[in-house]
Amino acid sequence: MSSIRKRSNLRSLHAALVASTLSACGGSGAQDATTGGGGAGAMASNGTTAGSGGGASTSSSSTASGVGGSSAPTGSGGAGGSGGSPNGGPADGEPSGWAASTACGPKGTTGGGDGQRVKATTIAELETYLKAEEPLVIELSGTFAGDPIHVRSDNKTLVGDGHALITGTLTLKERKNIIIQNLEINANDGSGNALDGIEISGSECVWVDHVEIFDAADGNLDVVRQSSYVTVSWSKFHYTANAGDAAHKFSSLVGSGDGVAADAGRLKVTFHHNWWGDGVTERMPRTRYGDIHVYNNYYNAPGNNYCVGAGFNARLLIENNHFENVKDPHLFYNAEPTAQIVATGNKYVNTTGKMDAGQGASFVPEYSYGLDAAEDVKRIVMEGAGPH
Secondary structure (H helix, E strand, O other): OOOHHHHHHHHHHHHHHHHHOOOOOOOOOOOOOOOOOOOOOEOOOOOOOOOOOEEEEEEEEEEEEEEEOOOOOOOOOOOOOOOOOOOOOOOOOOOOHHOOOOOOOOOOOOOOOOEEEEEEOOOOHHHHHHHHHHHEEEEEEOEEEEEEEEEOOEEEEEEEEEOEEEEEEEEOOOOOOEEOOOOEEEEEOOOOOOOEEEEEEEEEEEEEEOEEEEEOOOOOOOOOOOOOOEEEEOOOOOOOOOOOOOOOEEEOOEEOOOOOOHHHOOOHHHHHEEEEEOOOEEEOOOEOOOEEEEEEOEEEOHHHHOOOOEOOEEEEEEEEEEEEOEEEOOEEEEEEEEEEEEEEEEEEEOOOEEOEEEEOOOOOOOOOOOOHHHHHHHHHHHHHHHOO
């Protein structure tokens, strides 16, 4: 099943949730670089390989395959894997990636599942539903201001009508089985507080899908403090002239510090089909400790410092992304010797700087997923990311 078909079905799902009262709402082909069967080093546009551990290069247009400590797997049921079509993976309306893990239950992350569907049009209604003990699917319509808005109970789905807006911060602390879909979040509420757009802290089994988050004074979306089994998909991150902190346009942090030893074995996060765009300077994402899968994302953030940063004890699998007009597509943050990167199938257009890889074989995902070709990523992500 194609990714376009997946998006169509997701839009249908969103519309069905609110239908009772609400109206739901490419670049040229790349030149293939030589396939690497292992070894650390990034492929430059002229077909030469950068030095061990990555090293600097400049790319006008290239696709690098098999760059990293070993050739990367595509996952059972994914592209080239067993039991799936080239764009296979879990059924529509369900997460792919770590949020689909059976550690979250036999069906992965389900949020409110088959629970009662309720409608929130005021902040008071929303806060009441967010602390209810029973599973709920909460349909949002209108504008909701909170500093922050807390999800205070488990087993919740928050789904917007395609126009729903949160101004401020949405916070998950020690929560489980949460889905957030189809929302716009203006994370600069004017308070001057250094808060995230979405903060996922000490939580597990979380799926963030088809959201747009911008202008946070801290991170647009951060995953910290032993959170795990998180998927962030089909979402857009950017900053405007109204950014909460013009010097801190750092979008997505995974892991809050090298010394947080309790994060070991946690921070399992998937980012797929997301768009990091205008104004983002760093952290797309910046990682520590976890097994982080970054695939089929589109990067176009001119003037950035770096895109994907692998930090202390992080293992990254970076597959079939499209990097355009950016510096340092992926690097070992501060030359971190404990980090591992496998990077394969990525497309680099007008990029400069580091494409670090190696220092280990990263990890093999334990879930099924489908990979889109890197040459298709720009088009399908620009068409599909964000609320619908």
